[in-house]
Amino acid sequence: MSWENYMPYIYAIFAPFALALFGIIYGLVLKGFDRKLAAHMQWRVGPPLRQPFYDVLKLFEKENIVPKNAVPWIFNSAPIISMGALILALLYLPIGPFNPVLGNYGDLIVLLYILALPGLAMMLGGFSSSSPYSAVGAQREFIMILSYEFPLAIIIFTFAWKYSILYPNLKAFSLLTFVEHPLWQNVGILGFIGLLILLITMLVVTTGEVGRMPFDIADAGTEISGGALLEYTGKNLGLFYLADAVKIVVMGTLIITFFFPYNLSSLLLHYFSLPHYAWLTIDFLFYLLKLFIISFVVVTVMRVAFPRFRVDQVVKFYWGYATLASLIALSLIVLDTVGGV
Amino acid sequence: MSWEEIIKDYNPTIQRERRIWVNIPKDKVYDILQNLKNEGFEHLSSLSVTDWIDEGKFEITYHLWSYKFKVLLTVKTKIDREEAKIKSIYPIYDRSAWIHEREMHELFGIEFIGNPDLSPLFLEDWNEKPPFRKDFDWREYVRSKYYNKENEREKAYWEVWLK
Amino acid sequence: MVDMDKKVMARKMGRLIRSIWIFNWFNSCGVTELLPVVASIYDMERFGLIVVDNPKHADVLIVGGYQTEKSIKRVIRIYNQMPEPKAVMALGSCTITGGMYWDSYNTIKRLSDYIPVTIYVPGCPPRPEAVFQAVGMIFEHVNQLKKEVKGK
Structure with a gap:
């Protein structure tokens, strides 16, 4: 038994901690950038970039209050479920140039179900705190989950169908297939338009999933005083804050895997020759840059430009316009594939 | 009409x-x-x-x-x-x-x-006369309820309201 | 605030002043010069202060304007709902001594008779710079506390 035999086990134990740390730290950095850039867009000077770290440190110092009529075990476990589900989702996603840790044990279908868990945890937390405002917030969160899952599912199935036609001997739903064979060069002009529509729909779905304006009806500040997170204080609120930060990383990585899995190393390999670790670092930094651009478009610009939708407008938007757009894109891609062959 | x-x-x-x-x-x-x-x-x-x-x-x-x-x-x-x-x-x-x-x-x-x-x-918990009537002495009411005559700093309020 | 060990309090307050979350309870005109503080020129978010929408998330309760017998009961209830450590800022002259309404039968005369107040900001209404000076005084006080604890 030598050192190398233990490597898979060390990797399996070490990777979740490293991924959790990366998700939390970079998620908080993205949040800091979001507040700073949004402030500059509103002609102010925003907080320093380290502000979300100060927020989290302060939240963990406050007293933890559990309401008297709440259900304690659901109330205290909801933030932990939310956080745990998001770290589990990070294990199934390819981070930069690295393959997913649990790549052989699950694919996109499992990920779709795991991504529904944080919203469900927030909903459970809202229902278990015994307050009418938080019940209303939890109902709205439930409506949000029902709304945005539909276009998301259509997008995922469109990609899987296309891959099953193009590469019949690879697994259609596996994320490794998505990363190694980007779809932009394998479609004709109709398919290109369809992919563009899918990209826009995916960006809009991400804004809803992350819970930012115009879709932040669950945590609506001025309407229902905090919504589902009303009764949370202290470390529970800190965990929800961190989960919110990690969710941006998870959803951004999903968009990058679908639409922009390109790496700088494949481009620059012909001009330079560097050791393997240097290429990994460059690719990782490029991935961070892509994540920052996606966060800017999805979170900051949408937050500054739009007010909040009503509940019925959100449902009409997702089940009406977004679903229609993704179905049109699906039919365009089908037309492109079948017509070309 | x-x-x-x-x-x-x-x-x-x-x-x-x-x-x-x-x-x-x-x-x-x-x-x-x-x-x-x-x-x-x-x-x-x-x-x-x-x-x-x-x-x-x-x-x-x-x-x-x-x-x-x-x-x-x-x-x-x-x-x-x-x-x-x-x-x-x-x-x-x-x-x-x-x-x-x-x-x-x-x-x-x-x-x-x-x-x-x-x-x-x-008005919550109001046990006095209805306050806008002219025989309700609001000065006396405020003086006796809020300002302490024994207190050094509040004694002035009692002296200011000379009828 | 409840009595804590000085070292613990220095650490908690040191973390608190970097990101203060505020809950407003305003009755009337005492607040009119506070609204620009949130906006572009007197930007208060650059110090980490943001406004939250319910007292359970808040650290500082800003009480502005005169309080009546009816509303002071609600203020006490809101103060009790805030988690420790917390602070109260009394904004305007009406909360300090009764202000313009010192001889009214329905307003309360001193806010500190009802809830413990950390800092008073006089003015009728106070200017935005006065609020920033008050926040600066709290920062200095906490830094001095941290220096004392470290020096020991």
Whole structure:
């Protein structure tokens, strides 16, 4: 038994901690950038970039209050479920140039179900705190989950169908297939338009999933005083804050895997020759840059430009316009594939 | 009957253009207001009370505006101060009259017979006399409740209010 | 605030002043010069202060304007709902001595009779710079506390 035999086990134990740390730290950095850039867009000077770290440190110092009529075990476990589900989702996603840790044990279908868990945890937390405002917030969160899952599912199935036609001997739903064979060069002009529509729909779905304006009806500040997170204080609120930060990383990585899995190393390999670790670092930094651009478009610009939708407008938007757009894109891609062959 | 004929018997005063005052005895107020509303005075602008303590009477003032004629008609009545009761005009003017009468009941102590809900608006746990009456000594009340005569810094408040 | 060990309090307050979350309870005109503090020129978010929408998330309760007998009961209830450590800022002269309404039968005369107040900001209404000076005084006080604890 030598050192190398233990490597898979060390990797399996070490990777979740490293991924959790990366998700939390970079998620908080993205949040800091979001507040700073949004402030500059509103002609102010925003907080320093380290502000979300100060927020989290302060939240963990406050007293933890559990309401008297709440259900304690659901109330205290909801933030932990939310956080745990998001770290589990990070294990199934390819981070930069690295393959997913649990790549052989699950694919996109499992990920779709795991991504529904944080919203469900927030909903459970809202229902278990015994307050009418938080019940209303939890109902709205439930409506949000029902709304945005539909276009998301259509997008995922469109990609899987296309891959099953193009590469019949690879697994259609596996994320490794998505990363190694980007779809932009394998479609004709109709398919290109369809992919563009899918990209826009995916960006809009991400804004809803992350819970930012115009879709932040669950945590609506001025309407229902905090919504589902009303009764949370202290470390529970800190965990929800961190989960919110990690969710941006998870959803951004999903968009990058679908639409922009390109790496700088494949481009620059012909001009330079560097050791393997240097290429990994460059690719990782490029991935961070892509994540920052996606966060800017999805979170900051949408937050500054739009007010909040009503509940019925959100449902009409997702089940009406977004679903229609993704179905049109699906039919365009089908037309492109079948017509070309 | 037009509105001029309704109020002609009661000596209306024309204060200036579009402002008319008229004094009406207490038992005829309800019918006259009902007739005036049917004639075009649909908007109850306000309802207020004046405390004539020397005569021993409350004077209730109704301000009625008509969109059709563009005239503000002020109807005044006098009721007795010790037994302050008058028929409420809630059946005529609905919610507007309800809220004004509630405020006047809380501040003056007038009872409006027929008003569905006369609970207090501003004052909670108020056990004293209704505060807008002229025989309620608000200075004495504030002095004894909030400012301590023994305290060095608050003694000045007792000396400032010299009657 | 409840009595804590000085070291613990220095650490908690040191973390608190970097990101203060505020809950407003305003009755009337005392607040009119505070609204620009949130906006562009007197930007208060650059110090980490943001406004939250319910007292359970808040650290500082800003009470502005005169309080009546009816509303002071609600203020006490809101103060009790805030988690420790917390602070109260009394904004305007009406909360300090009764201000313009010192002889009114329905307003309260001193806010500190009802809830413990950390800092008073006089003015009728106070200017935005006065609020920033008050926040600066709290920062200095906490830094001095941290220096004392470290020096020991």
